[in-house]
Amino acid sequence: MPARLAALTVVATAALAAACSSGSHGAGGAGGTGPGTSTPSPPADAAVATAPTPDAAPGRLGDAECEQLIDHVLDLQIKAQRAQKQADEVPTDEQIAKVRATMRDEMLEPCLTAWDRPSFDCLMAAKDVDALYACAGPTD
Secondary structure: OHHHHHHHHHHHHHHHHHHHOOOOOOOOOOOOOOOOOOOOOOOOOOOOOOOOOOOOOOOOOOHHHHHHHHHHHHHHHHHHHHHHOOHHHOOOHHHHHHHHHHHHHHHHHHHHHHOOHHHHHHHHHOOOHHHHHHHHOOOO
């Protein structure tokens, strides 16, 4: 389970990084490099094992809850980027909408079929990216 949960934040991080490096920001056209542009690093194996497992707990999450979770994770990632990067290095609203769609496409199915309510509750209570990773637990 932890790898699947961490995968959600990895998808958000990677998609936002790709959006930032596309060069379609304001007049500066800056990518995501330089001082103050680091994003919290996901665990090395966090992007693996996003497929559903047959031992998923009863009381699975519904569409609305999974959408809410995806939005929450993305919002925390954006908040972290805004705190660490210059304004022209943060994704635009259009880029964020594309990232949100990508996250939904990649993470809705695992959320609906394999994630449990305690993990959902932990992730929804998270106030920052570090707390998201804490919910995913150790990755060893």
